Amino acid sequence: MPIRVLSEEVASKIAAGEVVERPASVVKELVENSIDAGAREIKVEVRRGGRRLMRVIDDGTGIPADEVELAFARHATSKIASVEELSSIATLGFRGEALASIAAVSQLTIVTRAAEEDGGTPRVGTLLRLEGGKVTHRQKKGCPQGTVITVENLFYNVPARLKFLRAETTERKHIDGLVYSYGMAYPHLRFSLLNDGRLTFQSLGSGELYDVLIEVYGLEVAQQMIEVRASETDDLGLVDVHGYISPPPLHRANRSYLTFFVNGRWVKDRMLSYAVSEAYHTLLPTRRHPIVVLRLELNPSQVDINVHPTKSEVRFLDSNMVFAAVQKAVRRTLVDQAPIPRMTGRPSQQPFGWAQDRPALDMERWRRLVEVGTQARAVGIETPSALEFPESAKLPPLRVLGQVAQTYIIAEGPEGLYLIDQHAAHERVLYERLLAERAKMAITSQSLLEPLTIELPREASGESGGTPRLEFLSQLGFDIEPFGGETYLVRAVPTMLATGDIGQAIAEIVDGLTEGDAAEAGEEGALISLVCHSAVRAGKTLSQSEMRDLIRQLEGTAMPRTCPHGRPTMIHLSAEQLAREFGRR
Ligand code: ADP
Numbered sequence: 001m002p003i004r005v006l007s008e009e010v011a012s013k014i015a016a017g018e019v020v021e022r023p024a025s026v027v028k029e030l031v032e033n034s035i036d037a038g039a040r041e042i043k044v045e046v047r048r049g050g051r052r053l054m055r056v057i058d059d060g061t062g063i064p065a066d067e068v069e070l071a072f073a074r075h076a077t078s079k080i081a082s083v084e085e086l087s088s089i090a091t092l093g094f095r096g097e098a099l100a101s102i103a104a105v106s107q108l109t110i111v112t113r114a115a116e117e118d119g120g121t122p123r124v125g126t127l128l129r130l131e132g133g134k135v136t137h138r139q140k141k142g143c144p145q146g147t148v149i150t151v152e153n154l155f156y157n158v159p160a161r162l163k164f165l166r167a168e169t170t171e172r173k174h175i176d177g178l179v180y181s182y183g184m185a186y187p188h189l190r191f192s193l194l195n196d197g198r199l200t201f202q203s204l205g206s207g208e209l210y211d212v213l214i215e216v217y218g219l220e221v222a223q224q225m226i227e228v229r230a231s232e233t234d235d236l237g238l239v240d241v242h243g244y245i246s247p248p249p250l251h252r253a254n255r256s257y258l259t260f261f262v263n264g265r266w267v268k269d270r271m272l273s274y275a276v277s278e279a280y281h282t283l284l285p286t287r288r289h290p291i292v293v294l295r296l297e298l299n300p301s302q303v304d305i306n307v308h309p310t311k312s313e314v315r316f317l318d319s320n321m322v323f324a325a326v327q328k329a330v331r332r333t334l335v336d337q338a339p340i341p342r343m344t345g346r347p348s349q350q351p352f353g354w355a356q357d358r359p360a361l362d363m364e365r366w367r368r369l370v371e372v373g374t375q376a377r378a379v380g381i382e383t384p385s386a387l388e389f390p391e392s393a394k395l396p397p398l399r400v401l402g403q404v405a406q407t408y409i410i411a412e413g414p415e416g417l418y419l420i421d422q423h424a425a426h427e428r429v430l431y432e433r434l435l436a437e438r439a440k441m442a443i444t445s446q447s448l449l450e451p452l453t454i455e456l457p458r459e460a461s462g463e464s465g466g467t468p469r470l471e472f473l474s475q476l477g478f479d480i481e482p483f484g485g486e487t488y489l490v491r492a493v494p495t496m497l498a499t500g501d502i503g504q505a506i507a508e509i510v511d512g513l514t515e516g517d518a519a520e521a522g523e524e525g526a527l528i529s530l531v532c533h534s535a536v537r538a539g540k541t542l543s544q545s546e547m548r549d550l551i552r553q554l555e556g557t558a559m560p561r562t563c564p565h566g567r568p569t570m571i572h573l574s575a576e577q578l579a580r581e582f583g584r585r
Pocket residue numbers: 029033034037058060061062063071072076077078079092093094095096097098099100146147
């Protein structure tokens with residue numbers, strides 16, 4: 001075929017494909033336009049997961065009658081005029097592509113009215129209808145100030161795209177997630193979402209992110225979330241990190257509960273997710289993820305927002321700095337604030353586990369929050385319902401009372417009774433000690449009276465081109481040498497392991513090293529295995545002084561409340577709870 005310039009129609013459909021990937025992308029662009037137009041209230045209506053219809057209604061500035069057609073022209077925008085302005089954009093949109101793209105692949109109706117201008121006809125706006133990007137109808141129409149855009153039958157003229165749409169419920173979930181996210185990014189705006197005629201989400205526009213969290217995740221989850229508020233400065237400027245993060249005992253099976261906003265823009269960013277995972281390192285069970293809503297504010301010149309047609313990815317000028325800022329902010333908050341899980345006798349008696357120490361809301365507002373929160377709860381709540389989180393931060397001074405089931409240490413503190421899992425607590429102590437010793441290259445090792453014979457898979461020695469695992473093991477304090485075939489002789493082990501199950505520990509460490517997807521993850525797992533096999537077992541009777549020692553060592557750790565696998569080391573039964581259980585109160 002000879003080379004030729006594509007027809008306007010084909011070109012516009014191709015371009016539309018970049019912006020409009022699925023129904024949620026339409027909602028995203030329309031909502032962003034409403035926000036840019038200064039709306040205070042944004043209503044989103046969706047039918048059949050957006051495949052049939054999506055409508056966004058706002059009370060923003062509206063579009064003057066003589067500019068409505070222009071808004072649908074490609075690269076038509078009122079938001080920037082020059083390339084220089086790209087580096088200091090304060091609006092969400094700037095590419096001038098969205099309306100043109102959406103109109104090209106749907107049947108679209110806009111009803112809009114700008115604030116009354118001099119000489120303009122009061123209360124009369126414009127209705128414009130487009131099909132496949134072509135205007136088919138225009139009329140004057142009485143309407144309130146603002147804009148209503150209705151997008152019907154998305155991809156009706158692009159069968160190839162239509163085929164790729166997922167089930168209605170999937171598309172609907174994407175739209176839900178999007179509206180929740182914008183609700184959280186803009187707590188001072190009132191959002192509502194109607195799915196097939198049913199109100200499924202509504203934010204109050206109170207300006208408090210916390211209120212929106214309640215609506216998105218439900219009161220029970222919101223109440224446990226910990227506030228993050230941090231500013232990091234360096235030569236390039238300031239990064240403000242604020243939002244909410246879940247305490248370690250509250251977690252989810254996937255990463256979709258990580259929400260980030262950069263200068264008010266909802267972004268998907270692997271670096272940011274990674275910074276958060278790092279901050280929660282060893283605090284969560286493997287393959288579990290926190291719930292996080294973080295807003296980053298930084299100098300616009302530090303962010304390139306023009307890297308992707310849907311503007312959902314950004315590039316940071318100094319991504320190391322941003323990474324460090326986020327990781328530090330989250331980690332510090334967790335260290336300072338993550339509370340000890342508290343045992344509650346009868347959780348159902350306390351509706352939503354309402355914490356006493358939150359400032360009281362007025363009842364009417366509270367009822368409303370609960371109602372909306374229940375309706376909008378995004379997903380089931382997985383937090384153990386018997387756990388509740390008081391504000392108490394640091395590990396309190398504890399007095400050992402005894403041991404139960406040869407597994408738990410009972411201790412008394414200023415706020416009641418504490419049960420400490422001896423194995424988990426010891427793991428935490430050993431893990432931090434191991435990290436410290438490793439950093440100083442000072443892991444002590446102990447020779448075995450008689451060398452131990454073990455079998456290891458071949459690659460453990462590094463012979464098959466794999467990484468030299470024996471070398472890593474020797475860094476940990478093992479002295480292991482090949483003894484022919486798959487047999488090895490263990491001559492010395494890390495001191496902490498000397499009384500543990502050596503063969504089992506080595507097998508697990510080696511497994512971990514070969515399994516780990518990243519070398520680092522593998523080594524991390526190896527350290528945790530070592531610690532796990534070195535720590536005192538459940539089922540072992542401990543003397544008073546052993547228990548006191550353990551508690552004292554636990555007090556000295558940076559993260560006393562979870563073991564390196566992310567399980568809690570202790571639970572708390574408060575004095576009030578005891579009093580309640582005994583009917584004293
Ligand atoms: P961009 O947002 O990148 O400018 P769009 O194609 O999304 O491009 O919108 C084109 C223009 O239409 C905007 O610059 C704005 O002037 C106008 N517009 C779109 N939606 C609205 C709205 N809801 N209210 C007021 N003006 C709007």
